[in-house]
Amino acid sequence: MTKLKRLLMRQRKNLIVAFMAAAGSFLLGVTLPMNLRATGPLEPMQAKVLAVSQSQEQQPSSNINQFSEAIAHRVEFSEQALAQLQETRFQSGVPSEFKGTSIREAKLDSQHKAIALTFDDGPWPKTTTQILDILKKNNIKATFFWVGRYLKNSPELGKQVAAAGHAIGNHTWNHEYLQYNEEGAAREIDRTSSLIEDLTGIKTSIFRPPGGILNNGLAAYAQKKNYAVVLWSADSLDWRTPTESLMDNVMRQANSGGIVLMHDGGGNRSRTVKALPDIIAKLRKKGYIFVTVPELLQMQEQELKHQETAHK
Ligand SMILES: [Zn+2]
Known part of the structure:
Protein backbone atom coordinates (compact mmCIF):
# COMPACT_ATOMS: atom_id res chain seq x y z
CA MET A 1 0.00 0.00 0.00
CA GLY A 93 -8.22 2.11 -15.11
CA VAL A 94 -5.62 -0.66 -15.07
CA PRO A 95 -1.88 -0.81 -15.90
CA SER A 96 -1.38 -1.38 -19.61
CA GLU A 97 -0.01 -4.91 -19.31
CA PHE A 98 -3.35 -6.11 -17.96
CA LYS A 99 -5.40 -4.63 -20.80
CA GLY A 100 -6.78 -7.31 -23.08
CA THR A 101 -6.04 -10.08 -20.57
CA SER A 102 -8.20 -11.96 -18.08
CA ILE A 103 -7.34 -12.39 -14.41
CA ARG A 104 -8.70 -14.24 -11.39
CA GLU A 105 -6.40 -12.63 -8.84
CA ALA A 106 -3.23 -10.58 -8.61
CA LYS A 107 0.12 -12.21 -7.95
CA LEU A 108 1.38 -10.49 -4.84
CA ASP A 109 4.18 -11.11 -2.46
CA SER A 110 2.56 -12.97 0.46
CA GLN A 111 3.79 -10.29 2.88
CA HIS A 112 1.45 -7.81 1.16
CA LYS A 113 -1.87 -9.06 2.36
CA ALA A 114 -4.14 -7.09 0.08
CA ILE A 115 -7.56 -8.23 -1.07
CA ALA A 116 -10.27 -6.73 -3.28
CA LEU A 117 -13.97 -6.91 -2.42
CA THR A 118 -16.16 -6.83 -5.52
CA PHE A 119 -19.93 -6.36 -5.77
CA ASP A 120 -21.87 -7.36 -8.87
CA ASP A 121 -25.29 -6.76 -10.41
CA GLY A 122 -26.03 -3.28 -9.03
CA PRO A 123 -26.75 -0.50 -8.60
CA TRP A 124 -29.72 -1.78 -6.62
CA PRO A 125 -32.09 0.27 -4.44
CA LYS A 126 -31.54 -0.12 -0.71
CA THR A 127 -28.86 -2.85 -0.65
CA THR A 128 -26.30 -0.81 -2.60
CA THR A 129 -26.81 2.05 -0.16
CA GLN A 130 -26.47 -0.31 2.81
CA ILE A 131 -23.25 -1.74 1.42
CA LEU A 132 -21.91 1.77 0.73
CA ASP A 133 -22.56 2.65 4.37
CA ILE A 134 -20.72 -0.43 5.64
CA LEU A 135 -17.75 0.26 3.37
CA LYS A 136 -17.65 3.90 4.46
CA LYS A 137 -17.78 2.97 8.13
CA ASN A 138 -14.81 0.67 7.57
CA ASN A 139 -12.96 3.13 5.35
CA ILE A 140 -12.79 0.61 2.49
CA LYS A 141 -12.78 1.15 -1.27
CA ALA A 142 -14.32 -1.71 -3.22
CA THR A 143 -15.09 -2.49 -6.86
CA PHE A 144 -18.61 -2.51 -8.31
CA PHE A 145 -19.47 -4.27 -11.56
CA TRP A 146 -22.63 -2.66 -12.87
CA VAL A 147 -25.41 -3.93 -15.09
CA GLY A 148 -26.25 -1.16 -17.57
CA ARG A 149 -30.02 -1.42 -17.37
CA TYR A 150 -29.92 -1.30 -13.56
CA LEU A 151 -27.69 1.74 -13.70
CA LYS A 152 -30.25 3.32 -16.01
CA ASN A 153 -32.91 2.67 -13.36
CA SER A 154 -30.82 4.07 -10.49
CA PRO A 155 -28.53 6.75 -11.92
CA GLU A 156 -28.28 8.75 -8.68
CA LEU A 157 -27.27 5.67 -6.76
CA GLY A 158 -24.58 5.01 -9.36
CA LYS A 159 -23.25 8.55 -8.97
CA GLN A 160 -23.08 8.05 -5.21
CA VAL A 161 -21.01 4.89 -5.55
CA ALA A 162 -18.58 6.57 -7.94
CA ALA A 163 -18.35 9.75 -5.85
CA ALA A 164 -17.42 7.64 -2.81
CA GLY A 165 -14.26 6.64 -4.68
CA HIS A 166 -15.06 3.02 -5.48
CA ALA A 167 -13.86 1.45 -8.71
CA ILE A 168 -16.48 0.78 -11.36
CA GLY A 169 -16.54 -2.09 -13.83
CA ASN A 170 -18.75 -3.11 -16.74
CA HIS A 171 -21.02 -6.16 -16.25
CA THR A 172 -23.00 -5.92 -19.56
CA TRP A 173 -26.31 -4.19 -20.21
CA ASN A 174 -28.73 -7.11 -19.82
CA HIS A 175 -26.83 -9.71 -17.79
CA GLU A 176 -27.87 -12.70 -19.86
CA TYR A 177 -26.23 -16.07 -20.42
CA LEU A 178 -26.39 -16.16 -24.20
CA GLN A 179 -24.06 -16.66 -27.13
CA TYR A 180 -23.02 -13.33 -28.68
CA ASN A 181 -21.62 -12.36 -32.04
CA GLU A 182 -19.39 -9.31 -32.09
CA GLU A 183 -22.24 -6.94 -32.81
CA GLY A 184 -24.29 -8.30 -29.93
CA ALA A 185 -21.35 -8.18 -27.54
CA ALA A 186 -20.64 -4.60 -28.60
CA ARG A 187 -24.23 -3.63 -27.78
CA GLU A 188 -23.98 -5.19 -24.30
CA ILE A 189 -20.60 -3.72 -23.43
CA ASP A 190 -20.31 -0.39 -25.27
CA ARG A 191 -23.73 0.82 -24.18
CA THR A 192 -22.96 0.08 -20.54
CA SER A 193 -19.56 1.80 -20.60
CA SER A 194 -21.08 4.85 -22.29
CA LEU A 195 -23.71 5.19 -19.60
CA ILE A 196 -21.09 4.76 -16.86
CA GLU A 197 -19.01 7.52 -18.41
CA ASP A 198 -21.98 9.82 -19.02
CA LEU A 199 -23.13 9.54 -15.42
CA THR A 200 -19.86 9.40 -13.50
CA GLY A 201 -17.09 10.57 -15.85
CA ILE A 202 -15.36 7.24 -15.29
CA LYS A 203 -13.95 5.53 -18.35
CA THR A 204 -13.79 2.01 -17.05
CA SER A 205 -11.31 -0.55 -18.31
CA ILE A 206 -12.46 -3.54 -16.29
CA PHE A 207 -15.14 -5.98 -17.44
CA ARG A 208 -16.68 -8.97 -15.71
CA PRO A 209 -18.72 -11.40 -17.81
CA PRO A 210 -22.03 -12.51 -16.22
CA GLY A 211 -21.60 -15.91 -14.60
CA GLY A 212 -17.87 -15.70 -15.26
CA ILE A 213 -18.52 -17.20 -18.71
CA LEU A 214 -15.47 -16.72 -20.90
CA ASN A 215 -16.52 -18.43 -24.14
CA ASN A 216 -19.79 -16.81 -25.24
CA GLY A 217 -18.35 -13.88 -27.16
CA LEU A 218 -18.52 -11.23 -24.41
CA ALA A 219 -15.07 -11.72 -22.86
CA ALA A 220 -13.51 -12.00 -26.33
CA TYR A 221 -15.02 -8.68 -27.38
CA ALA A 222 -14.01 -7.02 -24.09
CA GLN A 223 -10.41 -8.18 -24.49
CA LYS A 224 -10.35 -6.99 -28.08
CA LYS A 225 -11.47 -3.60 -26.76
CA ASN A 226 -8.60 -3.61 -24.24
CA TYR A 227 -10.58 -4.22 -21.09
CA ALA A 228 -9.06 -6.35 -18.39
CA VAL A 229 -11.51 -9.23 -17.91
CA VAL A 230 -11.77 -9.63 -14.14
CA LEU A 231 -13.01 -12.89 -12.62
CA TRP A 232 -12.56 -13.84 -8.96
CA SER A 233 -10.59 -16.13 -6.70
CA ALA A 234 -13.01 -16.30 -3.77
CA ASP A 235 -16.72 -16.84 -4.36
CA SER A 236 -18.93 -15.94 -1.42
CA LEU A 237 -21.85 -17.75 -3.13
CA ASP A 238 -23.97 -15.08 -1.48
CA TRP A 239 -26.83 -15.60 -3.94
CA ARG A 240 -27.53 -19.10 -2.62
CA THR A 241 -25.85 -19.50 0.78
CA PRO A 242 -27.31 -18.70 4.20
CA THR A 243 -25.71 -15.72 5.94
CA GLU A 244 -23.76 -17.89 8.38
CA SER A 245 -21.90 -19.70 5.58
CA LEU A 246 -20.89 -16.59 3.63
CA MET A 247 -18.01 -15.80 5.92
CA ASP A 248 -16.68 -19.37 5.74
CA ASN A 249 -16.89 -19.35 1.95
CA VAL A 250 -14.83 -16.16 1.79
CA MET A 251 -12.32 -17.05 4.51
CA ARG A 252 -11.66 -20.50 3.07
CA GLN A 253 -10.59 -19.00 -0.26
CA ALA A 254 -9.09 -15.69 0.88
CA ASN A 255 -5.47 -15.09 -0.12
CA SER A 256 -3.10 -12.23 -0.77
CA GLY A 257 -3.94 -10.68 -4.15
CA GLY A 258 -7.36 -12.30 -4.01
CA ILE A 259 -10.60 -11.01 -5.51
CA VAL A 260 -13.80 -11.72 -3.57
CA LEU A 261 -17.11 -12.04 -5.41
CA MET A 262 -20.26 -10.73 -3.74
CA HIS A 263 -23.47 -9.09 -4.96
CA ASP A 264 -25.13 -5.78 -4.07
CA GLY A 265 -27.93 -6.15 -6.62
CA GLY A 266 -29.85 -8.42 -8.97
CA GLY A 267 -32.13 -9.81 -6.24
CA ASN A 268 -32.55 -9.95 -2.50
CA ARG A 269 -29.07 -9.27 -1.10
CA SER A 270 -30.00 -8.87 2.56
CA ARG A 271 -27.77 -11.87 3.40
CA THR A 272 -24.75 -10.12 1.90
CA VAL A 273 -25.53 -6.92 3.79
CA LYS A 274 -25.85 -8.90 7.01
CA ALA A 275 -22.63 -10.87 6.56
CA LEU A 276 -20.40 -8.09 5.22
CA PRO A 277 -19.37 -6.39 8.49
CA ASP A 278 -18.21 -9.72 9.95
CA ILE A 279 -16.37 -10.68 6.75
CA ILE A 280 -14.52 -7.36 6.81
CA ALA A 281 -13.68 -7.70 10.51
CA LYS A 282 -12.40 -11.25 10.07
CA LEU A 283 -10.24 -10.41 7.06
CA ARG A 284 -8.85 -7.38 8.87
CA LYS A 285 -8.00 -9.53 11.87
CA LYS A 286 -6.07 -11.82 9.53
CA GLY A 287 -4.01 -8.80 8.45
CA TYR A 288 -5.62 -7.99 5.10
CA ILE A 289 -5.86 -4.48 3.71
CA PHE A 290 -8.68 -3.70 1.29
CA VAL A 291 -8.01 -2.26 -2.15
CA THR A 292 -9.89 -1.94 -5.43
CA VAL A 293 -9.19 -4.26 -8.36
CA PRO A 294 -7.24 -1.56 -10.27
CA GLU A 295 -5.17 -0.91 -7.13
CA LEU A 296 -4.52 -4.62 -6.74
CA LEU A 297 -3.20 -4.81 -10.31
CA GLN A 298 -1.15 -1.67 -9.75
CA MET A 299 0.40 -3.35 -6.72
CA GLN A 300 1.36 -6.39 -8.76
CA GLU A 301 2.92 -4.15 -11.39
CA GLN A 302 4.90 -2.23 -8.76
CA GLU A 303 6.13 -5.42 -7.14
CA LEU A 304 7.33 -6.77 -10.47
CA LYS A 305 9.18 -3.54 -11.23
CA HIS A 306 10.72 -3.58 -7.79
CA GLN A 307 11.90 -7.18 -8.24
CA GLU A 308 13.33 -6.34 -11.65
CA THR A 309 15.40 -3.46 -10.31
CA ALA A 310 16.46 -5.52 -7.31
CA HIS A 311 17.82 -8.21 -9.65
CA LYS A 312 19.78 -5.83 -11.86
ZN1 LIG B 1 -23.59 -10.89 -12.33
Whole structure:
Protein backbone atom coordinates (compact mmCIF):
# COMPACT_ATOMS: atom_id res chain seq x y z
CA MET A 1 0.00 0.00 0.00
CA THR A 2 2.84 2.38 0.75
CA LYS A 3 4.23 1.78 -2.74
CA LEU A 4 0.87 2.57 -4.21
CA LYS A 5 0.60 5.73 -2.17
CA ARG A 6 4.08 6.78 -3.22
CA LEU A 7 3.13 6.21 -6.83
CA LEU A 8 0.04 8.36 -6.47
CA MET A 9 2.03 11.08 -4.75
CA ARG A 10 4.60 11.07 -7.53
CA GLN A 11 1.91 11.33 -10.21
CA ARG A 12 0.29 14.17 -8.32
CA LYS A 13 3.60 15.97 -7.90
CA ASN A 14 4.37 15.70 -11.59
CA LEU A 15 1.01 17.19 -12.43
CA ILE A 16 1.53 20.08 -10.03
CA VAL A 17 5.01 20.81 -11.38
CA ALA A 18 3.74 20.76 -14.96
CA PHE A 19 0.91 23.07 -14.11
CA MET A 20 3.04 25.53 -12.13
CA ALA A 21 5.37 25.75 -15.11
CA ALA A 22 2.48 26.48 -17.44
CA ALA A 23 0.98 29.07 -15.09
CA GLY A 24 4.41 30.67 -14.58
CA SER A 25 4.96 31.26 -18.26
CA PHE A 26 1.44 32.62 -18.54
CA LEU A 27 2.10 35.13 -15.75
CA LEU A 28 5.43 36.10 -17.34
CA GLY A 29 3.69 36.69 -20.65
CA VAL A 30 1.30 39.15 -19.03
CA THR A 31 3.77 41.06 -16.84
CA LEU A 32 6.39 41.47 -19.56
CA PRO A 33 4.55 44.08 -21.68
CA MET A 34 3.76 46.10 -18.53
CA ASN A 35 7.41 46.16 -17.51
CA LEU A 36 8.37 47.31 -20.98
CA ARG A 37 5.86 50.12 -20.80
CA ALA A 38 7.21 51.23 -17.41
CA THR A 39 10.84 51.35 -18.59
CA GLY A 40 10.01 52.83 -22.02
CA PRO A 41 10.89 56.45 -22.97
CA LEU A 42 9.03 58.91 -20.76
CA GLU A 43 7.18 61.93 -22.05
CA PRO A 44 8.38 65.42 -21.03
CA MET A 45 8.28 65.79 -17.26
CA GLN A 46 5.40 68.16 -16.75
CA ALA A 47 3.96 67.77 -13.30
CA LYS A 48 0.49 67.15 -14.61
CA VAL A 49 1.58 64.43 -17.00
CA LEU A 50 3.67 62.77 -14.28
CA ALA A 51 0.70 62.75 -11.91
CA VAL A 52 -1.48 61.13 -14.55
CA SER A 53 1.17 58.61 -15.49
CA GLN A 54 1.72 57.74 -11.82
CA SER A 55 -1.91 57.02 -11.31
CA GLN A 56 -1.83 54.93 -14.46
CA GLU A 57 1.22 53.05 -13.24
CA GLN A 58 -0.38 52.30 -9.90
CA GLN A 59 -3.42 50.81 -11.46
CA PRO A 60 -1.71 48.05 -13.43
CA SER A 61 0.45 47.12 -10.48
CA SER A 62 -2.59 46.56 -8.29
CA ASN A 63 -4.13 44.76 -11.22
CA ILE A 64 -1.07 42.54 -11.29
CA ASN A 65 -1.55 41.69 -7.65
CA GLN A 66 -5.14 40.79 -8.26
CA PHE A 67 -4.07 38.91 -11.32
CA SER A 68 -1.41 36.88 -9.50
CA GLU A 69 -3.96 36.09 -6.88
CA ALA A 70 -6.41 34.99 -9.52
CA ILE A 71 -3.76 32.79 -11.10
CA ALA A 72 -2.81 31.34 -7.75
CA HIS A 73 -6.46 30.46 -7.23
CA ARG A 74 -6.65 29.01 -10.67
CA VAL A 75 -3.49 26.98 -10.14
CA GLU A 76 -4.92 25.63 -6.95
CA PHE A 77 -8.25 24.93 -8.55
CA SER A 78 -6.77 23.28 -11.62
CA GLU A 79 -4.34 21.30 -9.53
CA GLN A 80 -7.32 19.94 -7.66
CA ALA A 81 -9.22 19.34 -10.87
CA LEU A 82 -6.26 17.56 -12.43
CA ALA A 83 -5.63 15.47 -9.37
CA GLN A 84 -9.28 14.55 -9.27
CA LEU A 85 -9.28 13.69 -12.95
CA GLN A 86 -6.21 11.58 -12.45
CA GLU A 87 -7.83 9.91 -9.50
CA THR A 88 -11.04 9.21 -11.41
CA ARG A 89 -9.07 7.73 -14.26
CA PHE A 90 -7.06 5.67 -11.85
CA GLN A 91 -10.24 4.70 -10.05
CA SER A 92 -11.21 2.28 -12.80
CA GLY A 93 -8.22 2.11 -15.11
CA VAL A 94 -5.62 -0.66 -15.07
CA PRO A 95 -1.88 -0.81 -15.90
CA SER A 96 -1.38 -1.38 -19.61
CA GLU A 97 -0.01 -4.91 -19.31
CA PHE A 98 -3.35 -6.11 -17.96
CA LYS A 99 -5.40 -4.63 -20.80
CA GLY A 100 -6.78 -7.31 -23.08
CA THR A 101 -6.04 -10.08 -20.57
CA SER A 102 -8.20 -11.96 -18.08
CA ILE A 103 -7.34 -12.39 -14.41
CA ARG A 104 -8.70 -14.24 -11.39
CA GLU A 105 -6.40 -12.63 -8.84
CA ALA A 106 -3.23 -10.58 -8.61
CA LYS A 107 0.12 -12.21 -7.95
CA LEU A 108 1.38 -10.49 -4.84
CA ASP A 109 4.18 -11.11 -2.46
CA SER A 110 2.56 -12.97 0.46
CA GLN A 111 3.79 -10.29 2.88
CA HIS A 112 1.45 -7.81 1.16
CA LYS A 113 -1.87 -9.06 2.36
CA ALA A 114 -4.14 -7.09 0.08
CA ILE A 115 -7.56 -8.23 -1.07
CA ALA A 116 -10.27 -6.73 -3.28
CA LEU A 117 -13.97 -6.91 -2.42
CA THR A 118 -16.16 -6.83 -5.52
CA PHE A 119 -19.93 -6.36 -5.77
CA ASP A 120 -21.87 -7.36 -8.87
CA ASP A 121 -25.29 -6.76 -10.41
CA GLY A 122 -26.03 -3.28 -9.03
CA PRO A 123 -26.75 -0.50 -8.60
CA TRP A 124 -29.72 -1.78 -6.62
CA PRO A 125 -32.09 0.27 -4.44
CA LYS A 126 -31.54 -0.12 -0.71
CA THR A 127 -28.86 -2.85 -0.65
CA THR A 128 -26.30 -0.81 -2.60
CA THR A 129 -26.81 2.05 -0.16
CA GLN A 130 -26.47 -0.31 2.81
CA ILE A 131 -23.25 -1.74 1.42
CA LEU A 132 -21.91 1.77 0.73
CA ASP A 133 -22.56 2.65 4.37
CA ILE A 134 -20.72 -0.43 5.64
CA LEU A 135 -17.75 0.26 3.37
CA LYS A 136 -17.65 3.90 4.46
CA LYS A 137 -17.78 2.97 8.13
CA ASN A 138 -14.81 0.67 7.57
CA ASN A 139 -12.96 3.13 5.35
CA ILE A 140 -12.79 0.61 2.49
CA LYS A 141 -12.78 1.15 -1.27
CA ALA A 142 -14.32 -1.71 -3.22
CA THR A 143 -15.09 -2.49 -6.86
CA PHE A 144 -18.61 -2.51 -8.31
CA PHE A 145 -19.47 -4.27 -11.56
CA TRP A 146 -22.63 -2.66 -12.87
CA VAL A 147 -25.41 -3.93 -15.09
CA GLY A 148 -26.25 -1.16 -17.57
CA ARG A 149 -30.02 -1.42 -17.37
CA TYR A 150 -29.92 -1.30 -13.56
CA LEU A 151 -27.69 1.74 -13.70
CA LYS A 152 -30.25 3.32 -16.01
CA ASN A 153 -32.91 2.67 -13.36
CA SER A 154 -30.82 4.07 -10.49
CA PRO A 155 -28.53 6.75 -11.92
CA GLU A 156 -28.28 8.75 -8.68
CA LEU A 157 -27.27 5.67 -6.76
CA GLY A 158 -24.58 5.01 -9.36
CA LYS A 159 -23.25 8.55 -8.97
CA GLN A 160 -23.08 8.05 -5.21
CA VAL A 161 -21.01 4.89 -5.55
CA ALA A 162 -18.58 6.57 -7.94
CA ALA A 163 -18.35 9.75 -5.85
CA ALA A 164 -17.42 7.64 -2.81
CA GLY A 165 -14.26 6.64 -4.68
CA HIS A 166 -15.06 3.02 -5.48
CA ALA A 167 -13.86 1.45 -8.71
CA ILE A 168 -16.48 0.78 -11.36
CA GLY A 169 -16.54 -2.09 -13.83
CA ASN A 170 -18.75 -3.11 -16.74
CA HIS A 171 -21.02 -6.16 -16.25
CA THR A 172 -23.00 -5.92 -19.56
CA TRP A 173 -26.31 -4.19 -20.21
CA ASN A 174 -28.73 -7.11 -19.82
CA HIS A 175 -26.83 -9.71 -17.79
CA GLU A 176 -27.87 -12.70 -19.86
CA TYR A 177 -26.23 -16.07 -20.42
CA LEU A 178 -26.39 -16.16 -24.20
CA GLN A 179 -24.06 -16.66 -27.13
CA TYR A 180 -23.02 -13.33 -28.68
CA ASN A 181 -21.62 -12.36 -32.04
CA GLU A 182 -19.39 -9.31 -32.09
CA GLU A 183 -22.24 -6.94 -32.81
CA GLY A 184 -24.29 -8.30 -29.93
CA ALA A 185 -21.35 -8.18 -27.54
CA ALA A 186 -20.64 -4.60 -28.60
CA ARG A 187 -24.23 -3.63 -27.78
CA GLU A 188 -23.98 -5.19 -24.30
CA ILE A 189 -20.60 -3.72 -23.43
CA ASP A 190 -20.31 -0.39 -25.27
CA ARG A 191 -23.73 0.82 -24.18
CA THR A 192 -22.96 0.08 -20.54
CA SER A 193 -19.56 1.80 -20.60
CA SER A 194 -21.08 4.85 -22.29
CA LEU A 195 -23.71 5.19 -19.60
CA ILE A 196 -21.09 4.76 -16.86
CA GLU A 197 -19.01 7.52 -18.41
CA ASP A 198 -21.98 9.82 -19.02
CA LEU A 199 -23.13 9.54 -15.42
CA THR A 200 -19.86 9.40 -13.50
CA GLY A 201 -17.09 10.57 -15.85
CA ILE A 202 -15.36 7.24 -15.29
CA LYS A 203 -13.95 5.53 -18.35
CA THR A 204 -13.79 2.01 -17.05
CA SER A 205 -11.31 -0.55 -18.31
CA ILE A 206 -12.46 -3.54 -16.29
CA PHE A 207 -15.14 -5.98 -17.44
CA ARG A 208 -16.68 -8.97 -15.71
CA PRO A 209 -18.72 -11.40 -17.81
CA PRO A 210 -22.03 -12.51 -16.22
CA GLY A 211 -21.60 -15.91 -14.60
CA GLY A 212 -17.87 -15.70 -15.26
CA ILE A 213 -18.52 -17.20 -18.71
CA LEU A 214 -15.47 -16.72 -20.90
CA ASN A 215 -16.52 -18.43 -24.14
CA ASN A 216 -19.79 -16.81 -25.24
CA GLY A 217 -18.35 -13.88 -27.16
CA LEU A 218 -18.52 -11.23 -24.41
CA ALA A 219 -15.07 -11.72 -22.86
CA ALA A 220 -13.51 -12.00 -26.33
CA TYR A 221 -15.02 -8.68 -27.38
CA ALA A 222 -14.01 -7.02 -24.09
CA GLN A 223 -10.41 -8.18 -24.49
CA LYS A 224 -10.35 -6.99 -28.08
CA LYS A 225 -11.47 -3.60 -26.76
CA ASN A 226 -8.60 -3.61 -24.24
CA TYR A 227 -10.58 -4.22 -21.09
CA ALA A 228 -9.06 -6.35 -18.39
CA VAL A 229 -11.51 -9.23 -17.91
CA VAL A 230 -11.77 -9.63 -14.14
CA LEU A 231 -13.01 -12.89 -12.62
CA TRP A 232 -12.56 -13.84 -8.96
CA SER A 233 -10.59 -16.13 -6.70
CA ALA A 234 -13.01 -16.30 -3.77
CA ASP A 235 -16.72 -16.84 -4.36
CA SER A 236 -18.93 -15.94 -1.42
CA LEU A 237 -21.85 -17.75 -3.13
CA ASP A 238 -23.97 -15.08 -1.48
CA TRP A 239 -26.83 -15.60 -3.94
CA ARG A 240 -27.53 -19.10 -2.62
CA THR A 241 -25.85 -19.50 0.78
CA PRO A 242 -27.31 -18.70 4.20
CA THR A 243 -25.71 -15.72 5.94
CA GLU A 244 -23.76 -17.89 8.38
CA SER A 245 -21.90 -19.70 5.58
CA LEU A 246 -20.89 -16.59 3.63
CA MET A 247 -18.01 -15.80 5.92
CA ASP A 248 -16.68 -19.37 5.74
CA ASN A 249 -16.89 -19.35 1.95
CA VAL A 250 -14.83 -16.16 1.79
CA MET A 251 -12.32 -17.05 4.51
CA ARG A 252 -11.66 -20.50 3.07
CA GLN A 253 -10.59 -19.00 -0.26
CA ALA A 254 -9.09 -15.69 0.88
CA ASN A 255 -5.47 -15.09 -0.12
CA SER A 256 -3.10 -12.23 -0.77
CA GLY A 257 -3.94 -10.68 -4.15
CA GLY A 258 -7.36 -12.30 -4.01
CA ILE A 259 -10.60 -11.01 -5.51
CA VAL A 260 -13.80 -11.72 -3.57
CA LEU A 261 -17.11 -12.04 -5.41
CA MET A 262 -20.26 -10.73 -3.74
CA HIS A 263 -23.47 -9.09 -4.96
CA ASP A 264 -25.13 -5.78 -4.07
CA GLY A 265 -27.93 -6.15 -6.62
CA GLY A 266 -29.85 -8.42 -8.97
CA GLY A 267 -32.13 -9.81 -6.24
CA ASN A 268 -32.55 -9.95 -2.50
CA ARG A 269 -29.07 -9.27 -1.10
CA SER A 270 -30.00 -8.87 2.56
CA ARG A 271 -27.77 -11.87 3.40
CA THR A 272 -24.75 -10.12 1.90
CA VAL A 273 -25.53 -6.92 3.79
CA LYS A 274 -25.85 -8.90 7.01
CA ALA A 275 -22.63 -10.87 6.56
CA LEU A 276 -20.40 -8.09 5.22
CA PRO A 277 -19.37 -6.39 8.49
CA ASP A 278 -18.21 -9.72 9.95
CA ILE A 279 -16.37 -10.68 6.75
CA ILE A 280 -14.52 -7.36 6.81
CA ALA A 281 -13.68 -7.70 10.51
CA LYS A 282 -12.40 -11.25 10.07
CA LEU A 283 -10.24 -10.41 7.06
CA ARG A 284 -8.85 -7.38 8.87
CA LYS A 285 -8.00 -9.53 11.87
CA LYS A 286 -6.07 -11.82 9.53
CA GLY A 287 -4.01 -8.80 8.45
CA TYR A 288 -5.62 -7.99 5.10
CA ILE A 289 -5.86 -4.48 3.71
CA PHE A 290 -8.68 -3.70 1.29
CA VAL A 291 -8.01 -2.26 -2.15
CA THR A 292 -9.89 -1.94 -5.43
CA VAL A 293 -9.19 -4.26 -8.36
CA PRO A 294 -7.24 -1.56 -10.27
CA GLU A 295 -5.17 -0.91 -7.13
CA LEU A 296 -4.52 -4.62 -6.74
CA LEU A 297 -3.20 -4.81 -10.31
CA GLN A 298 -1.15 -1.67 -9.75
CA MET A 299 0.40 -3.35 -6.72
CA GLN A 300 1.36 -6.39 -8.76
CA GLU A 301 2.92 -4.15 -11.39
CA GLN A 302 4.90 -2.23 -8.76
CA GLU A 303 6.13 -5.42 -7.14
CA LEU A 304 7.33 -6.77 -10.47
CA LYS A 305 9.18 -3.54 -11.23
CA HIS A 306 10.72 -3.58 -7.79
CA GLN A 307 11.90 -7.18 -8.24
CA GLU A 308 13.33 -6.34 -11.65
CA THR A 309 15.40 -3.46 -10.31
CA ALA A 310 16.46 -5.52 -7.31
CA HIS A 311 17.82 -8.21 -9.65
CA LYS A 312 19.78 -5.83 -11.86
ZN1 LIG B 1 -23.59 -10.89 -12.33
